Amino acid sequence: MTENEGKNKQKGSKQKKFKLYKPRKKKSVEEDAAIQYLQAQYDKIVPDEIKTFKDLPLSQKTLKGLKENNYITPTEIQKQAIGYALQGKDILGAAKTGSGKTLAFLIPILENLFCKKWTRLDGVGALVISPTRELAYQIYETLRKVGYLHDFSVGLIIGGQNLKFERKRMDQMNILICTPGRLLQHMDENPLFDCNHLQILVLDEADRCLDMGFAATMNAIIENLPPERQTLLFSATQTKSVKDLARLSLSFPTYVAPHEQAETVTPESLQQSYIVCEIDEKLGILWSFIKNHLKQKVLVFMATCKQVKYTYDLFCKLRPGVSLLALYGTLHQEKREKIYNEFCRKSNVVLFATDLASRGLDFPRVNWVIQMDCPEDVETYIHRAGRTARGVFGKGEGLLMLLPNEEKFVEDLKNRKIPINKISVDPSKVVAPQRKIEALLSDNTELKQTAQRAFVNYLKSVFLMKNKEIFNVQLLDTDAYARSLGLIVPPRIRFMHKYQKNNVAIKQPENDEGDKVVEKLKAKANDDEGSDQSASSDESEEEEVIPEPKKKAERTKAEIPKFDFHNNDDSDEDDFLQVKNANIDIETDPVEEEPSKTKKKSKPLTKAAVAKKILKKKIKVNTTVKFTDDGEAIQDEKRDLKSELAKQLNDENIGGIDIEKAKELLQEEDKFDKIRFREKVKAKHKEEKRKLKNKKKEEMGEKDDFGSQSESDGPDLSWLPDPDKVYGKKEDDNDDGSNSGGDKDSFRSNDEEGSQDESDDEQIYHRPAKRKLVESKGIPQESVAPRKVKKIQDISSSLSVQEAEALAMRLLQKK
Numbered sequence: 001m002t003e004n005e006g007k008n009k010q011k012g013s014k015q016k017k018f019k020l021y022k023p024r025k026k027k028s029v030e031e032d033a034a035i036q037y038l039q040a041q042y043d044k045i046v047p048d049e050i051k052t053f054k055d056l057p058l059s060q061k062t063l064k065g066l067k068e069n070n071y072i073t074p075t076e077i078q079k080q081a082i083g084y085a086l087q088g089k090d091i092l093g094a095a096k097t098g099s100g101k102t103l104a105f106l107i108p109i110l111e112n113l114f115c116k117k118w119t120r121l122d123g124v125g126a127l128v129i130s131p132t133r134e135l136a137y138q139i140y141e142t143l144r145k146v147g148y149l150h151d152f153s154v155g156l157i158i159g160g161q162n163l164k165f166e167r168k169r170m171d172q173m174n175i176l177i178c179t180p181g182r183l184l185q186h187m188d189e190n191p192l193f194d195c196n197h198l199q200i201l202v203l204d205e206a207d208r209c210l211d212m213g214f215a216a217t218m219n220a221i222i223e224n225l226p227p228e229r230q231t232l233l234f235s236a237t238q239t240k241s242v243k244d245l246a247r248l249s250l251s252f253p254t255y256v257a258p259h260e261q262a263e264t265v266t267p268e269s270l271q272q273s274y275i276v277c278e279i280d281e282k283l284g285i286l287w288s289f290i291k292n293h294l295k296q297k298v299l300v301f302m303a304t305c306k307q308v309k310y311t312y313d314l315f316c317k318l319r320p321g322v323s324l325l326a327l328y329g330t331l332h333q334e335k336r337e338k339i340y341n342e343f344c345r346k347s348n349v350v351l352f353a354t355d356l357a358s359r360g361l362d363f364p365r366v367n368w369v370i371q372m373d374c375p376e377d378v379e380t381y382i383h384r385a386g387r388t389a390r391g392v393f394g395k396g397e398g399l400l401m402l403l404p405n406e407e408k409f410v411e412d413l414k415n416r417k418i419p420i421n422k423i424s425v426d427p428s429k430v431v432a433p434q435r436k437i438e439a440l441l442s443d444n445t446e447l448k449q450t451a452q453r454a455f456v457n458y459l460k461s462v463f464l465m466k467n468k469e470i471f472n473v474q475l476l477d478t479d480a481y482a483r484s485l486g487l488i489v490p491p492r493i494r495f496m497h498k499y500q501k502n503n504v505a506i507k508q509p510e511n512d513e514g515d516k517v518v519e520k521l522k523a524k525a526n527d528d529e530g531s532d533q534s535a536s537s538d539e540s541e542e543e544e545v546i547p548e549p550k551k552k553a554e555r556t557k558a559e560i561p562k563f564d565f566h567n568n569d570d571s572d573e574d575d576f577l578q579v580k581n582a583n584i585d586i587e588t589d590p591v592e593e594e595p596s597k598t599k600k601k602s603k604p605l606t607k608a609a610v611a612k613k614i615l616k617k618k619i620k621v622n623t624t625v626k627f628t629d630d631g632e633a634i635q636d637e638k639r640d641l642k643s644e645l646a647k648q649l650n651d652e653n654i655g656g657i658d659i660e661k662a663k664e665l666l667q668e669e670d671k672f673d674k675i676r677f678r679e680k681v682k683a684k685h686k687e688e689k690r691k692l693k694n695k696k697k698e699e700m701g702e703k704d705d706f707g708s709q710s711e712s713d714g715p716d717l718s719w720l721p722d723p724d725k726v727y728g729k730k731e732d733d734n735d736d737g738s739n740s741g742g743d744k745d746s747f748r749s750n751d752e753e754g755s756q757d758e759s760d761d762e763q764i765y766h767r768p769a770k771r772k773l774v775e776s777k778g779i780p781q782e783s784v785a786p787r788k789v790k791k792i793q794d795i796s797s798s799l800s801v802q803e804a805e806a807l808a809m810r811l812l813q814k815k
C-alpha cells in the first residue's frame with residue numbers, strides 16, 4: 001500500500017533485499033499456489049469452529065497485519081460474515097454496536113483483491129461508503145493498520161479535502177473509502193475516475209446510507225457501478241427493506257446477524273438509564289453532571305449544531321474544571337479532525353456533539369454517553385448509546401434525558417429489547433448557574449445570539465420530528481426553556497407565530513407518503529453528506545427577538561393551532577416551511593373556509609416575484625436622480641455610463657444579470673473613470689499652486705505695507721516741492737527702477753507667468769528703491785543713514801517755516 005511504503009521500508013529492509021534477488025517467476029508461482037489453496041478452503045469454513053483468525057483461510061499478509069494490531073480472536077460477526085464474504089456472497093450484516101463490523105468487511109476486501117492479484121493498473125477494486133467523514137477516516141485508518149503488508153493503494157475521499165489532489169490520484173487507487181457526496185462529485189466531474197472493474201461495494205451504516213437523506217446521491221452512485229459485483233451491507237440497525245435491497249440489486253443476500261437471538265440489542269456491558277425532567281432543568285442537570293464527573297470521559301448528544309455550539313461556548317466560560325470539546329457538522333473539516341483526534345486521545349474530557357458522532361465512531365474508553373435531547377427514533381438511540389461499552393472488554397453507561405411527554409419513548413426502547421431503567425436526580429445536587437449564565441449573556445452579545453439560535457433550532461428540530469406522539473413543539477414551555485438558556489426575553493419563533501396565527505389544522509402524517517416526506521425533510525437538512533442532520537436547519541435561522549409568551553397550561557394537544565402554509569411571506573423560512581408543508585396533512589376549518597378568498601390570499605409575494613416584476617417594468621433599481629429648482633434632472637457624471645459596450649448592452653436589454661458581460665462593462669467604464677480621475681487630480685494641483693502663489697503674494701504685500709509704515713517713522717519730507725513740477729518729468733526714470741508703477745507691472749507679469757522663478761524675474765524687471773531693498777534684506781530703515789537723518793532733523797527743527805522754504809529752494813537751485 002502506498003501509504004505504508006515508508007513503514008515497509010523501516011520494518012522490512014531484509015524483506016526488500018530478498019525481493020530484489022528473488023526471481024519474480026518463482027514468487028509468482030508460490031503466490032498462485034497459496035491463493036489456490038486459500039480459495040479451496042473457503043467452502044469449508046465453519047464459523048463455530050473458528051477460534052482465532054488463523055483458523056480462517058486468510059493470506060499471510062492479512063494475518064500478520066491482524067496480529068500486529070492485536071486482533072487474535074475474531075468477534076461473532078467476524079466469524080460469521082468473513083466466511084460468506086470470502087465465498088463471494090452478498091451480505092446483510094447486523095451486529096451490536098462495537099462488535100467489530102469494520103474488520104468483518106475490511107478483511108474480505110483485502111483477501112478478495114489479493115486473490116485476484118489486483119495491481120495499481122487495475123484501478124478501483126473496492127469501494128467503501130460511509131455516511132460521515134469521521135467514520136470514513138476511521139475505516140481508512142483501520143485498513144492502513146491491518147493491510148499495510150498488501151500492495152494496494154488506498155484513497156480517502158471525503159468532503160472538505162483538496163479536490164484537485166484527490167482528482168489526480170483517483171485513477172491509481174485500488175480501495176476507496178468515501179462519503180457519498182464526494183464520491184458522486186468525482187463520478188460526475190473526474191474523467192480519470194473509473195469504477196468499471198469494481199469487485200466489492202461496502203456500505204457501512206447501510207441503513208443510514210440508504211435512507212432518504214442520501215437517496216438521490218446513492219441512486220446516482222449505484223447507477224455508475226457495474227452490476228456484477230459483491231455487495232456487503234453492515235449496520236447495528238440493519239435495513240431489511242426489500243426496496244433498499246432492490247436498489248442495490250443484491251442477489252440473494254445472506255443475512256448475518258449473530259445477536260439476533262440475544263436478550264438485548266445493545267451491548268451487555270452497557271448500563272442504561274433515563275431521567276424525566278422539565279425542559280428548563282436540562283442545562284442545570286448537565287452542568288451538575290459534568291461537575292460531578294470530572295475524571296471521566298463523557299459524550300453528550302444534542303439535537304442541533306447550535307445547541308452544541310452554545311452549550312460548549314457557555315460551559316467554556318463557566319469553567320467546569322475539565323476539558324471541553326464540541327463536534328458538529330458546520331465546523332471546518334480541519335477542526336473536525338482535530339477535535340475527533342483530541343477526544344480519542346484524552347481520558348478526562350467532555351465532548352458535546354450532534355448525531356454526526358452517533359454512528360460508527362470508535363472513541364476509546366468513553367465512560368458516559370448522555371443523550372440530552374430525546375433521539376428521533378430507537379435506531380438513533382442505539383447508535384448514540386453504542387459509543388460506549390465497545391469492543392471485547394468495553395464498559396460504559398448511558399443516560400437519556402426525557403421531557404415528561406417524551407417518556408413514551410421508553411416503551412419503544414423496551415419493545416426493541418433495550419434494557420433501560422428510570423432513575424431520579426437528587427435535586428440538592430443540581431446546581432444551575434443561572435445567575436452567572438444570565439450575567440454572561442448580558443455582557444456578551446455573541447453568546448446571547450448563539451443562545452437565541454440554540455433556542456430556535458431546538459424548537460425547529462422538535463417540530464421536524466416524525467413521531468408527533470412523542471415530539472410536540474406545542475407542549476414545550478418555551479419561556480422557561482429560554483430562561484434556562486439565560487435568555488430573559490424569549491426569542492420570537494416565527495414559524496410558530498405564523499402557525500398559531502393562521503388558523504389551519506395540522507394532522508399527523510400517518511401514511512407511507514408522510515413518512516417519505518419526513519425523510520425528504522431530513523435529507524434536506526443534511527448539508528454535509530448527511531454528516532449532520534441538523535446542520536442545515538441550523539443555518540437557516542436568525543429569528544427576531546420579540547417576546548411571545550405562551551404558558552404551558554394553555555398548550556394542550558386539542559388546541560393545536562391550524563397553519564396556513566400558503567400564506568408565507570417570509571422568504572427566510574421558505575425552505576423550511578415548504579418541506580414541512582408536505583410533511584403535514586392540512587385540513588382547513590370548514591366553518592371559516594372561504595375558498596376563493598383564501599386562494600387569492602395564498603399567492604405569496606416573494607422577493608423573487610418582486611424582482612421579476614421590476615425586471616419586466618424595466619425599472620432601474622438603486623438609481624438616484626437629482627433635480628434643479630426648475631425641475632430639470634441633473635446629470636450625475638459619475639453614474640453615467642459612457643462606454644460603447646454600455647450603450648450596446650442597454651440596447652440589448654438582457655433580463656437578469658450576465659456576470660461576464662457585467663465584468664466587461666466594468667472594465668470599459670473603468671477607463672473613463674481613470675481619465676476623469678486624472679483630470680480631477682490635475683485641477684486640484686493647479687488650485688493648490690494658485691493658492692500658494694496668492695499666499696506668497698499676500699506676504700509680499702504685507703512687507704510693502706510694513707515698509708510704508710516705517711517710512712512714516714522717517715523724516716517727513718512731504719513739505720518739499722514736487723521735483724517733477726520744478727524740473728519736468730525725466731525720460732529715463734523707468735530705467736533706474738524707482739517707478740512703483742513699473743514695479744507693479746513687473747509683479748503682475750510674474751504672477752501671470754505662474755511657474756517662472758519669481759526671484760529671477762524680480763532681478764530682471766524690478767528694481768525696488770534702495771530703502772525697499774534694504775528692508776527686504778531685513779535691515780531696519782532707521783539704520784540707513786542715521787547721521788544724515790539726524791542732521792536734517794536738527795536743521796529743520798531749528799528753522800522757521802519760511803527759512804526752511806528758502807533753504808530748500810536754494811538747495812534745489814544748486815542741484
Ligand SMILES: Nc1ncnc2c1ncn2[C@@H]1O[C@H](COP(=O)(O)OP(=O)(O)OP(=O)(O)O)[C@@H](O)[C@H]1O
Pocket residue numbers: 070071072073074075078095096097098099100101102103235236359360361362386390391392
Ligand atoms: N477481533 C477483535 N479483537 C479485538 N478487538 C476487536 C476485534 N474486532 C474489532 N475490535 C475492536 O472493537 C472495537 C469496535 O469495532 P468496530 O468499530 O468495528 O465496531 P462496529 O461493530 O463497527 O461498531 P458500530 O456499530 O458502532 O459501528 C474497535 O476498537 C476494534 O478495534
